[in-house]
Amino acid sequence: MQKTILTIAMATLCLFFKALSQDKAVDITAKGIQIGQYIPNVKFEEIHNYKTKTASIADFQGKLLILDFWATWCGSCVNAIPEMEKLQKQFDGKVQFLSVSYEPKETVIPFLKRLHKGKPSMIPQVTGDKSLSKFFPHIYLPHFVWIGKDGKVRAVTDMIDVTAANIEKMLSSEGEVLLREKKDMRMKYDKNKPLLVNGNGGDGSQLIYHSTLSGYIEGMKSSRNLAPPDSAFGNRLTLSNCPAIWFFKLAFSDGYPTFFPDNRVLLEVKEPEKIYPSEEIRYSDWLKTPGNGYCYQLQVPKSLKDNFYPILQEDLRRIFPQYRGSVEKRKVKCMVLVLLPGADLLKTKHRTEQPEERFSSKGFHIKNSFMGAFIDRIQIEYQRFSKIPFLDHTGYLDRLDMDVEADLRNVESMNQGLKKYNLQWVEKEVELPMLVIRDKQ
Structure with missing residues (x-):
């Protein structure tokens, strides 16, 4: 029976990928096991934090089983773990959460140990998954599948619907419980070609200049892409399903590396929720609302490359006439890296060798490179959700070597690791160029 279902699932996926080649948005989740259908007795070869080393779906029958597809790199997934632990404790004996990751145990288990800081978890963890993700295909994480006591799929949701109230409803009714169904839409789109050209809307062979604007397009991924200048297309910027704030970040980024991060943006408007949603609103729903996502x-052409940002700002004034953007110097609280008194412990011992830069959430290795390599990765990746900027105030311009073990998402942990190089993060008020968005007077 299980082999038959797997064959059907694989055949369905083949049809899905064929459909994906068409110019229509396709719901990937619709190609797997659907609500109301039974899940086969899938066996897990790698299950951790469980009474046995292997398990199967049948081992959890008699309880409401909630599968949580996640990954260590997914910030929303990691933020959801404490809430799931709380719900598991609240409904223990009636509900069983089961975390499922395609990542290997060598990645997942050490990550969870650091996350839980030695505290026991109530949730079993499947690693190296290759079976469940085939039965429940998806794109975006986290992805939750609710399976009833009888092995029948009862809901497919995102994290916002995994609440105590919804679990109570599911437990109290064996019939239909209407939860918002998560649908992962995907449309064929080539970001390396102009929008609406050659599969996106024409071949573009004679295209010299264009500025195109549309509302939210269902199935297109939310992304920003600033292509390097080339002779064929000149300078090209593409924003797909983005809020107004991203237009301003990029339009005023000339002279600033890449773009203004969130902690370098000040919204001085009466209705900031029209530029960027509050945390209480589902981001995808907000984008789909007319006037929010574009x-x-x-x-x-390459000949106008020096006018690229002024042209973009002119477009901005036409697209969003109700706002004005400017770059202004403001005093703001920052986290600055300083060099403490003492010997130079940074200077490279490998000046004739190729530079090396390796980073992970557990630390970093830099050889024969510069301080900027460290600062950029901290600001852009590991502290990208920080409310305050991270800056380099060391004044160290020479090539350097550093090997540091630390949680790069935690300032205190970083300071412990940086201590051996006489480096330290300190909080300080600094005057910085800030992107200010205000209502038009």
Whole structure:
């Protein structure tokens, strides 16, 4: 029976990928096991924090089983773990959460140990998954599948619907419980070609300049892409399903590396929720609301590369006439890296060798490179959700070597690791160029 279902699932996926080649948005989740259908007795070869080393779906029958598909790199997934632990404790004996990751145990288990800080977890963990994700295909994480006591799929949701109230409803009714169904839409789209050209809307062979704007497009991934200048297309910027704030970040980024991060943006408007949603609102729903999410492309010939950002700002004044953007110096609280008194412990011992830069959440290795390599990764990746900027105030311009073991998402942990190089993060008020968005007077 299980082999038959797996064959059907694989055949369905083949049809899905064929459909994906068409110019229509396709719901990937619709190609797996659906609500109301039974899940086969899948066996887990790698299960941790469980009474046995292997298990199967049948071992959890008699309880409401909630599968949580997640990954260590997914910030929303990691933020959801404490809430799931709380719900597991609240409904223990009636509900069983089961975390499922395609990542290997060598990645997942050490990550969870650091996350839980030695505290026991109530949730079993499946690693190296290859079976469940085939039965429940998806794109975006976290992805939750609710399975009833009888092995029948009862809901497919995202994290916002995994609540005590919804679990109570599911436990108290063996009939239909209407939860918002998570649908992962995907449309064929080539970000390396202009929007609406050659599969996106024409071949573009004679295209010299264009500026295109549309509302939210179902199935297109939310992304920003600033292509390097080339002779064929000149300068090209593409925003797909993005809020207004991203237009301003990029339009005023000339002279600033890449773009202004959130902690370098000040919203001085009466209705900030029209530029960026509050945390209480589902982001995807907010984007779909008319006037919130946009698709845009600006392409100018290479000869106009010096006018690229002024043209973008002119477009901005037309697209969002109710706002004005500017770059202004403001005093703001920052986290700055300083060099403490003492000997130079940074200077490279490998000046004739190729530079090396390796980073992970557990630390980093830099050889024969510069301080900027460290600062950029901290600001852009490991502290990207920080409310305050991270800056380099060391004044150290020479090539350097550093090997540090630390949680790069935690300032205190970083300071412990940086101590051996006489480096320290300190909080300080600094005058910085800030992107200010205000209502038009």
